[in-house]
Amino acid sequence: MVDFHELSTADFGVLDSASTAWTDVAVKLRSLDNDWDSTVMAKVNSACWSGPSADQARPGLQRTNEQLTAAVTEANAFASIFKEASTDFRAAKAKLDKSVADARTAGLTVTDTGTVSWPPADNATRHDYEALREYQKEWAAKAEAARKAIDAVVAEATAADERIAYALRADSTTDQAKSFNGKAIGGGPEADGKRAAQLAAKGGNITDPELVELNSLLASHGDDPKFATKFYQDLGPDGLVKTWNSMVGDPAHPRDDKSARWKGYEQLQKNLGLTLATATRTTNEPHLSDEWNAAFRKAGSQPVWDKPYRASGLDYVPYGYQVLSGILMNGDYDAHFLNPIAEHVTQLDTKDRYWPAPMPGSPIQGFNLTGGAEAGAGFRPTTAILDALGHSPEAATKFFTEKPTAYNEDGTVDQGGKPKPADYLNYYSHDKDWVPDTSARDPKVWDASRQAGPAALGRALEAATTGHPGDEPGPVPATKHTPEQADLMKRVVDTFGRSDGNGVLEDIKGDGKLAPLRANLGHMTAEYIGDVQSSLSATHELPVNGSPARLDKSSVGGLLDALGRDPETYGAVVNANQAYTTALVRGHLDAGQTDFARLNVDINNAAHAGGIAAGILNEARVDEVHYQHAKSDKEFNDALEKNVGYGKDAFNSIIGTVTEKIPVGGEIAGQIVDSIAESVIEANKQDTTAAGNQTARDGNASAQNQAVGSVKQAIEDAARASGLSDADRLRLEESAGISVINGYTAGVVNNHVGHAPGNA
Numbered sequence: 001m002v003d004f005h006e007l008s009t010a011d012f013g014v015l016d017s018a019s020t021a022w023t024d025v026a027v028k029l030r031s032l033d034n035d036w037d038s039t040v041m042a043k044v045n046s047a048c049w050s051g052p053s054a055d056q057a058r059p060g061l062q063r064t065n066e067q068l069t070a071a072v073t074e075a076n077a078f079a080s081i082f083k084e085a086s087t088d089f090r091a092a093k094a095k096l097d098k099s100v101a102d103a104r105t106a107g108l109t110v111t112d113t114g115t116v117s118w119p120p121a122d123n124a125t126r127h128d129y130e131a132l133r134e135y136q137k138e139w140a141a142k143a144e145a146a147r148k149a150i151d152a153v154v155a156e157a158t159a160a161d162e163r164i165a166y167a168l169r170a171d172s173t174t175d176q177a178k179s180f181n182g183k184a185i186g187g188g189p190e191a192d193g194k195r196a197a198q199l200a201a202k203g204g205n206i207t208d209p210e211l212v213e214l215n216s217l218l219a220s221h222g223d224d225p226k227f228a229t230k231f232y233q234d235l236g237p238d239g240l241v242k243t244w245n246s247m248v249g250d251p252a253h254p255r256d257d258k259s260a261r262w263k264g265y266e267q268l269q270k271n272l273g274l275t276l277a278t279a280t281r282t283t284n285e286p287h288l289s290d291e292w293n294a295a296f297r298k299a300g301s302q303p304v305w306d307k308p309y310r311a312s313g314l315d316y317v318p319y320g321y322q323v324l325s326g327i328l329m330n331g332d333y334d335a336h337f338l339n340p341i342a343e344h345v346t347q348l349d350t351k352d353r354y355w356p357a358p359m360p361g362s363p364i365q366g367f368n369l370t371g372g373a374e375a376g377a378g379f380r381p382t383t384a385i386l387d388a389l390g391h392s393p394e395a396a397t398k399f400f401t402e403k404p405t406a407y408n409e410d411g412t413v414d415q416g417g418k419p420k421p422a423d424y425l426n427y428y429s430h431d432k433d434w435v436p437d438t439s440a441r442d443p444k445v446w447d448a449s450r451q452a453g454p455a456a457l458g459r460a461l462e463a464a465t466t467g468h469p470g471d472e473p474g475p476v477p478a479t480k481h482t483p484e485q486a487d488l489m490k491r492v493v494d495t496f497g498r499s500d501g502n503g504v505l506e507d508i509k510g511d512g513k514l515a516p517l518r519a520n521l522g523h524m525t526a527e528y529i530g531d532v533q534s535s536l537s538a539t540h541e542l543p544v545n546g547s548p549a550r551l552d553k554s555s556v557g558g559l560l561d562a563l564g565r566d567p568e569t570y571g572a573v574v575n576a577n578q579a580y581t582t583a584l585v586r587g588h589l590d591a592g593q594t595d596f597a598r599l600n601v602d603i604n605n606a607a608h609a610g611g612i613a614a615g616i617l618n619e620a621r622v623d624e625v626h627y628q629h630a631k632s633d634k635e636f637n638d639a640l641e642k643n644v645g646y647g648k649d650a651f652n653s654i655i656g657t658v659t660e661k662i663p664v665g666g667e668i669a670g671q672i673v674d675s676i677a678e679s680v681i682e683a684n685k686q687d688t689t690a691a692g693n694q695t696a697r698d699g700n701a702s703a704q705n706q707a708v709g710s711v712k713q714a715i716e717d718a719a720r721a722s723g724l725s726d727a728d729r730l731r732l733e734e735s736a737g738i739s740v741i742n743g744y745t746a747g748v749v750n751n752h753v754g755h756a757p758g759n760a
Contacts, residue, residue: 002157004114004150007096012086019082026075033068041065070182077171077186084187085164088220092157099153103146108139114150116143159216166213167195192221193230200235203246204253211264218271228279229286237292237299237320244272244367245304245323251316254363266369273330280337293337297344297411300324300381316358318367318379321345325384326368329375332469333388335395342385342399343419344407346427349382350420351409362439373445376437376452383437383453386428390459390470397464400425401484425488428457429495429504434513451516458517465489465524475572475645478527478653480546489528489549496521497552497559505558509565518562522569525559526576526646529613530654532556533580537609542584545653557616564620567631571639574617575647581610582672583651587658 044061100110109117118139125131164187171184185191196217199210206214221227235243248255248265256262279288300321328341348354357379358364366377368384376383389396404424406417421427438449459470465485468476481489496514499505507514508521525532528551530544535551563569584606588599624631651672655662662672 002154002161004096004154005112007089007093007154007157008100008112008114010089010093012089012093015082015086015089019079019086022075022079022082026072026079029068029072029075033065033072036065036068066182067180070180074171074181074184077181077184077191078168080186080188080191081164081167081171082187084192085160088160088164089157092153092160095156096150096153099146099149102149106142106146108143108146110146110150114154116147116150118143156220159220162213163192163216163220166209167192170195189221189224189226190230192217193227194234196221196227196231197234197239200231200243201239203243204250206247208261208264211261211268215264215267215271218268218275222271222275223278225278225281225284225286228275229284229288231275232279232288233292237296240272240327241299241304241320241323244269244327245318248326248367248369249304249318249323249364251363255365255369257369262369269326269369270330273327276327277331277333281334282336283334288337293340294411297341297407300341300344301348301409301411316356316362316364318356319354319381321348321381321384322355322379323367325376325378325381326366326370328381328384329368329370329387329391331388331391333392333395335392335398338385338388338392338395339399339402340405340407340411342389342395343405343424344411345381345385346424347407347420348409349432350427355380357437358439360439360441365439366437373438373440373448374452374455376449376456377439378437379439380435380437380453382428382432383456386453386456386460390456390463393463393467393469396460396470397467397482397484397488400461400464401488425461425491425495426502429507429514430502450513454514455516457514458520461488461492461517462520462524465492466527470520475523475526475643475649478545478649481528481544481549483547486531486547486549489524489531490551492521492524493549493551493555493559496562497555497557499558503555503558505562509562518566519568521559522563522566522572523646525563525569526572526643526650527653529573529576529580529650532560533577533606533609533613536612537605542606542609543587543654543657545657560613560616561620564617565624565631567635567639568643570617570621570636571641571643572646574614574640575643575645576650577610577613577617579647579651580654581606583655583658584610586662586672587655 040061044058103110103116107119109119111117120126121132121135125135167185167187171181171186173181185195196214199206199214199217202210217227218231232240247268278284280293281287300319302320303317304320304323305317366379368375368378375387378384389399404419404422406414406419408414408417421431432453434450434453436446436449437452438445440446440449462468462470465481465488466476467479467482467485495502495504496508497503497505504514506512508518509515527545528549530542531549531551534542534544534548535553535556560573563573585603588602588606621636625633625636
């Protein structure tokens, strides 16, 4: 255990001296070993010395030779451990010094024991209750942040201390004959990887201190390719399966989420996944070979017989991919490694005999220890690979857009074979049977676990179409969409925005079987809002973020209707829609266009398309609240405030393409998007819960007025710097307002035709 005082005052020069000293010892021992080889063993093993005396002496002399060699290994190991200790502790101390300096720069006091405090309030503040409360709140937050930073560094040093102590104990271990340790590992990434593999191979027999040590090694070095590759080379795919199964799949040791042991397993699941992602990334050197990857797929397709077979069949026998599921849920994986696994698992999923689950109430509660019932227990590895794709955008795009490869059951490529399924988006959205992923008896847990797969599909599709992880918290600044991402988005909108043909629109509404992926569809739609408005525009010439998706107008209408009925998705798309329209208007006016007629047409086109989208969304909201009574206005109003970030990202993703006068992410852009957010939130706040048609009409009128007002405000703000006359500005505002109303009305009518109130 390392404390603040020890870390801040320690002299790490002694570690350097120890490393040098042990290196010197190793050199001298190596010299003795060489001398023994050349002067003693050469004669012992020569034909000149034979007979009973020679036979009696030879074993002892040979043991001395072996011990000298082992002593060299052990001394070198100690030298490398002390060198690594010096490096780790110096790095921790540098972080600690910076944390302390930052705290003191902020006005805090840090004592020699690491206690953090702040200066007392002045006399006036102490006698003003409100001022004193605010003072205490402000400084307490600063002190808490500083304390957490310091504690994190001390914890890092403690973990290093435990790793080093374990390494020294392990390398100094001897046998009953008091031998030197010829298998000592030492320090460095490869040595640590080898040690970690030895610990992991113990599986469920690992001791509690060893589990802490293993987690410390993986957490500290899991992003080092040398460590990660050595760890998984030594452990091997079969070893990984057997290790994890013997830890969390052993019915003799049922899961106990409150115990330190199982909390350690939770950390290990994450660490194993992150380290696997490092070891298999082809841009890292070194990395695991294609042969290792093939062995991983083979291990995934095999039943895990880790105990004697019982003819009665009472023992639950999982397949490798089921055991590996929780591990694969963590990490950003290389497509070269992940996509063959994702294809293999998906193709195995079409076979009836795969993915058995234990009986309800079984002590085997699954191989995924994180995320609760909504994440699944791991008996359905399709959920795991979709989650892995959701963390790995490049792999996700390739999985859903590239031609599938056929795989044999053992994970080898089926040369010339026809993959089944032939289309992964179609399989997961139409043909996949989403069954519960749990061994629990509770019906509520069954229902929650049934949502795990569709939710993972949503995250995978968001990653595939946007280029950022599907579970990244909050809105993420958009990058330019590639042709592959845009083409996939078109397929996604056609799939989830239609009820005919291959459409599954009804499945994402309400409590439909694919409803859990609706949130991700909302995020994707907000990011592709330029393409959405282009599909609704008569000109189809509105700017988009990167490659155009060329969305179908009818499919967009169906999807917007579904998203408008869900508070979270409504909030994201409404904010993005208004921000995008504002950006277009601002761009047209900033361009210096002097032809009023042309300017009028351009702005009207932008206003009309945004009005259609607003009409569809708000008609769906009114129907959901007023006619269906499925949601409350408060839920929608709260979601508008929660999702303002999607408006900011929509504005910033397009403003740079329409004007150079507003730097992306700059002060002006920030002021504009803040104004948009306030406008959207205030104008869309409604209360239509009272009975009667008037409330519904009021709700639509409020939303319509908001859309008109936002466009007019955008014109007014931009006109100040454009040189436009007041008369022309007013004419533009009036004309654009009419376009918004016409578009809004068209959107409402469109939604009425396809989704009559009360029949959605």
